[in-house]
Amino acid sequence: MRDGRPTGLIPFERDPAPSPIGLDLMADRLSPARITRPHISRAYLQKRQGSIRGAEPFVPVDWDTALDLVAEEITAVRAEFGNGAIFGGSYGWSSAGRFHHAQSQVHRFLNCAGGYVRSVQNYSFAAGDVVVPHVVGTTRGLVTGHTPWTLLAGSTELMVMFGGIPLRNTQVNAGGVGRHAAPEGLLECRRAGASFVNISPIRDDAAEELGAEWLALRPNTDVALMLGIAEVLIAEGRYDSDFLDRYTVGFERFKAYVTGAEDGVRKDPEWAAAITQIPAARIRALALEMSQKRTFIAMNWALQRAQYGEQPYWMAITLAAMLGGIGQPGGGFGFGYGSAGGIGNVPGPIKWPSLPQGTNPVRAFIPVARIADMLLNPGGTVEYDGQALTYPDIRLIYWAGGNPFHHHQDLNRLRRAWQRPRTVVVQESWWTATARHADIVLPATTFFERNDLACSSRDNFVSASHKLFDAPGEALDDYEILGRLSARLGFEDAFTEGRSEGDWLRWLYRIIEEGAAAIGQPLPPFDEFWASGYAELTPTVASEAYLERFRTDPVANRLGTPSGLIEIGSEAVRSFGYDDCPGRPNWRPPLEWLGAPLAAQYPLHLMSNQPARRLHSQWDHARYSRESKPGGREPVRMHPDDAAARGIAQGDVVRVFNGRGSLLASADLSDALRPQVVQMATGAWFDPSDPQEIGGLERHGNPNVLTPDIGTSRLAQGPSPNSCLVQIEKFVGPVPPVRAFEPPQVVSISEREGRAR
Ligand SMILES: Nc1nc2c(c(=O)[nH]1)N[C@H]1C(S)=C(S)[C@@H](COP(=O)(O)OP(=O)(O)OC[C@H]3O[C@@H](n4cnc5c(=O)[nH]c(N)nc54)[C@H](O)[C@@H]3O)O[C@H]1N2
Ligand SMILES: Nc1nc2c(c(=O)[nH]1)N[C@H]1C(S)=C(S)[C@@H](COP(=O)(O)OP(=O)(O)OC[C@H]3O[C@@H](n4cnc5c(=O)[nH]c(N)nc54)[C@H](O)[C@@H]3O)O[C@H]1N2
Ligand SMILES: [Mo]
Numbered sequence: 240m241r242d243g244r245p246t247g248l249i250p251f252e253r254d255p256a257p258s259p260i261g262l263d264l265m266a267d268r269l270s271p272a273r274i275t276r277p278h279i280s281r282a283y284l285q286k287r288q289g290s291i292r293g294a295e296p297f298v299p300v301d302w303d304t305a306l307d308l309v310a311e312e313i314t315a316v317r318a319e320f321g322n323g324a325i326f327g328g329s330y331g332w333s334s335a336g337r338f339h340h341a342q343s344q345v346h347r348f349l350n351c352a353g354g355y356v357r358s359v360q361n362y363s364f365a366a367g368d369v370v371v372p373h374v375v376g377t378t379r380g381l382v383t384g385h386t387p388w389t390l391l392a393g394s395t396e397l398m399v400m401f402g403g404i405p406l407r408n409t410q411v412n413a414g415g416v417g418r419h420a421a422p423e424g425l426l427e428c429r430r431a432g433a434s435f436v437n438i439s440p441i442r443d444d445a446a447e448e449l450g451a452e453w454l455a456l457r458p459n460t461d462v463a464l465m466l467g468i469a470e471v472l473i474a475e476g477r478y479d480s481d482f483l484d485r486y487t488v489g490f491e492r493f494k495a496y497v498t499g500a501e502d503g504v505r506k507d508p509e510w511a512a513a514i515t516q517i518p519a520a521r522i523r524a525l526a527l528e529m530s531q532k533r534t535f536i537a538m539n540w541a542l543q544r545a546q547y548g549e550q551p552y553w554m555a556i557t558l559a560a561m562l563g564g565i566g567q568p569g570g571g572f573g574f575g576y577g578s579a580g581g582i583g584n585v586p587g588p589i590k591w592p593s594l595p596q597g598t599n600p601v602r603a604f605i606p607v608a609r610i611a612d613m614l615l616n617p618g619g620t621v622e623y624d625g626q627a628l629t630y631p632d633i634r635l636i637y638w639a640g641g642n643p644f645h646h647h648q649d650l651n652r653l654r655r656a657w658q659r660p661r662t663v664v665v666q667e668s669w670w671t672a673t674a675r676h677a678d679i680v681l682p683a684t685t686f687f688e689r690n691d692l693a694c695s696s697r698d699n700f701v702s703a704s705h706k707l708f709d710a711p712g713e714a715l716d717d718y719e720i721l722g723r724l725s726a727r728l729g730f731e732d733a734f735t736e737g738r739s740e741g742d743w744l745r746w747l748y749r750i751i752e753e754g755a756a757a758i759g760q761p762l763p764p765f766d767e768f769w770a771s772g773y774a775e776l777t778p779t780v781a782s783e784a785y786l787e788r789f790r791t792d793p794v795a796n797r798l799g800t801p802s803g804l805i806e807i808g809s810e811a812v813r814s815f816g817y818d819d820c821p822g823r824p825n826w827r828p829p830l831e832w833l834g835a836p837l838a839a840q841y842p843l844h845l846m847s848n849q850p851a852r853r854l855h856s857q858w859d860h861a862r863y864s865r866e867s868k869p870g871g872r873e874p875v876r877m878h879p880d881d882a883a884a885r886g887i888a889q890g891d892v893v894r895v896f897n898g899r900g901s902l903l904a905s906a907d908l909s910d911a912l913r914p915q916v917v918q919m920a921t922g923a924w925f926d927p928s929d930p931q932e933i934g935g936l937e938r939h940g941n942p943n944v945l946t947p948d949i950g951t952s953r954l955a956q957g958p959s960p961n962s963c964l965v966q967i968e969k970f971v972g973p974v975p976p977v978r979a980f981e982p983p984q985v986v987s988i989s990e991r992e993g994r995a996r
Pocket of ligand 1: 330331332333334339341362363364544639640641642643645646647648666667668669671683684685686717847848849854855856857921942943946960961
């Protein structure tokens, strides 16, 4: 700070590996993409039929006009259709901060308003979140409860990493990161003597310093590879039958599937090699090595973000059980070490509080990634984890803190579905594609412009997130926006409980203080904490391996599965009768992979991973993200041979396309990819070259115009972006300019025109 004004951001002094993503955000706070006033789409104001959401100019209005209209519309929809016609899932990360967390705010508001249709799961690990509890009876091992780095280092001899452990993803964690511990944790394993195998279509999913062997399999074929390994363990009698007898159920049926006793197909390394294109001899040798060394199976979240994404997780657990190392310091399995910061930390001693959301009287919900299906099929049915859900008939969408026109698959389909409700309200700070697809846009502050407490699970710091400057224009905190709305709707007291921002921060801090005092770690009073910037807690539990207590005593510490054991075979899942997710792990070729008939037409497999230089779509307009876009366009990485075969050179503008859509990107040639695999990070702001045309050319490089909008299976209905085939060609003709970061057309209309409504 200089003269009371912020001059720059510096990393936290306690952080050994700070992320560069945040450091120049302040410079971009006044980007033209910032929303500084409430806006209403002109077509909505004029009640015009036949206009397309996402293509209409906006009319700036004052807060009272905007909020009166929102309150009127909520009242009308409730009266005519009930609260079950309001979709308030509002999925998205928003920003760090316990109080201003947009999704919590909007859920609390809609609960006060009588409820809303919600969504369950997330885009991150939905398939894992549903299948893992069927297998081990808990969701621990997905986001929390992992064997910590400190126990892996020195115990693990061989780390087999499915999808690598890309350190770029460990930069971030929901709620914020105090210490970025993953880089040192992983390197400590290396220094302590572990060797690494990176099983991934992409070499740099594993840090170079690991010296990992790279097995460049075809995407989405990891289950076949693991089945090939399992077959060797069975054929050579090298699996741990004592472990399987004592701690698991269902192995015999699984074994019959692997040996072919069940279906006549032996899943041996030759079978697996034909699918994965990893040589059979290498699969056989790896199986033997895994049976001889203390082996840890690390699998990232990306693998289950694909059709039949439940299977790699179920199969990884099965393989780890066959090796017998589950519950021991260096053995077993873990999901997501390279998927977010804090995984592999020793867990913190208290649970951080969050803003209470109240209760939702509406029962209806959807699996989060089924939003377009819901909007397109009111009254239709969707199967989900043994239930049949009916899609509600949604009339009003309320979104704050998420960007579905970034995060959802098959955006052209979402655009079509998004036209159906009568009203869309979006609270946003920036003119994202989602804001542009709203009828009523309410400008929200960013974390720079308000006070908050930042802390996250798997981290031991609570930080004071200080307001640095005033919001530009008329932007308000989500809390203030929703507070003013709740006053109009008659439930202000219930929503605010009479508390200001400062009161809520003290209220939250008191809960933290009480929790800390109860474990003998008294914290300073609020004002002292606020001035000092942060407080730290010390872990109190002894570090233990994942499922260690279960291993020690499987009777006293039975798992939450029906059998109390690890379910290699699940009667519960079998009883659902899903052919796309039977009662034990199995290999099923997805609709889109390199071995599919469709590959004749679209011969490249697209991986759309998390971006190294931004948080999803957030701050894509900031310098750090823009610096990675030659010519302002998102790069698509491809193998030099694939490029040469298409006459494509480094930096060429290329058209990436399939039956769902097409986009322009900047070719980036790299032999870090397996041939026939191409890679684009998610998050480039959706920028249709003609917004009036649904399905037309996207000119900035948002991969979700290409990805399929299908559930992983009837079990989890998770998102499947990583099962996606495309073709690429050099783009010829005049290259359209990228306009993603320019605000939409803003017009003013006369009072008479506006009153048409
Ligand atoms: N193809 C493909 N698609 C994917 C993925 C993939 O791997 N491949 N990954 C998926 C995953 S795992 C995830 S988690 C999702 C992420 O999807 P999202 O969480 O929707 O993505 P973000 O870009 O973080 O969007 C958050 C939005 O909230 C806004 N925002 C931030 N703070 C505030 C606030 O305080 N108030 C309000 N009102 N708004 C705020 C930001 O400006 C931003 O537009 O994407 C998914 N999509
Ligand atoms: N910098 C940064 N970090 C982030 C985020 C961000 O936006 N920016 N987002 C965070 C969020 S919300 C999440 S959920 C996590 C996601 O974390 P992940 O889901 O683990 O990460 P991704 O980057 O989608 O994918 C990691 C790698 O998996 C590999 N992969 C994909 N499909 C397959 C497959 O079929 N087989 C094999 N073997 N490998 C495959 C790809 O090569 C890809 O590079 O990241 C978090 N971390
Ligand atoms: Mo995520």
